[in-house]
Amino acid sequence: MADTDRTRTEAAPVWDAEMARSYDTPGEGMFAPEKVDPAVARLTELAEGGAALEFAVGTGRIAVPLAEGGVPVTGIELSVAMVERLRTKADEDTVPVVIGDMATTRVAGDFSLVYLVYNTVSNLLTQAEQVECFRNAARHLGPGGRFVVELGVPSLRRLPPGQDGLVFAHRDGYVGLDTFDLKHQHLVSHHISFTKGREPRVIRVKQRYIWPAELDLMAHIAGFELESRHADWQGSEFTGDSGSHVSVYRLPDAD
Incomplete structure (x- = not known):
């Protein structure tokens, strides 16, 4: 393959x-x-x-x-x-x-x-x-x-020195976090949802930024x-x- x-x-x-x-x-x-x-x-x-x-x-x-x-x-x-x-x-x-x-x-x-x-x-x-x-x-x-x-x-200009991730959104019940792989020009968007009484739900979407x-x-x-x-x-x-x-x-x- x-x-x-x-x-x-x-x-x-x-x-x-x-x-x-x-x-x-x-x-x-x-x-x-x-x-x-x-x-x-x-x-x-x-x-x-x-x-x-x-x-x-x-x-x-x-x-x-x-x-x-x-x-x-x-x-x-x-x-x-x-x-x-x-x-x-x-x-x-x-x-x-x-x-x-x-x-x-x-x-x-x-x-x-x-x-x-x-x-x-x-x-x-x-x-x-x-x-x-x-x-x-x-x-x-x-x-x-x-x-x-x-x-x-x-959004690489927003990355603090020495860090490979940043929060791109947050509100009640939700946090969005991007992590970057600069070598391969990839990022993973982590979508984290919080519901009362339940474990957090995480969806990860991998992308190649351009x-x-x-x-x-x-x-x-x-x-x-x-x-x-x-x-x-x-x-x-x-x-x-x-x-x-x-x-x-x-x-x-x-x-």
Whole structure:
């Protein structure tokens, strides 16, 4: 078995039925309208009347409202449990989904837009897989087609000297902690939930973090050009202090 296959096997069990239930929080958290609506509006604009393909469609947080707004959406998703959750919101005719890996799986159809939201590209744990993800996006697009990536900026500047972890969120009943492996450019997000009278529940998600410049090089290898980069879906300016970015890559127009 190749190293990349082992990586996918290791990552897949995280997204089981229990994770799908805890991930899917309609109307709250990352599913809140103030999080979802700007992304859907921007993606609708970028699709320019064409069809969209979402890599790692998950439970349909973005795909379902995008389809309801008139953009034909197809998804690729590795986790059957996540798709089962999506099916409680939209049927196969509304949001078709192909089970598979976003770095290699091909989907029939003509698409003007491929998108990948909320740090999902980091779930691919090697640089080679991440490059293949860009190449796979390019294979699904014609001239002028766009690939949109929403991704956090690695927060290494916040690490105190001599430490390899930091708290990224805390509230009643929850603590989020990232630990970093600088040698391999990996981080593990530890999501710790506390319920009265029960043992803490811990979910760990391993990722490979990517700097914006490295992401641009991956895009270049796949034939894309950077069209725009903003700090959020509303179009705020991206600066050296931005904690995340929405990057739009575009294939050259036909001659």
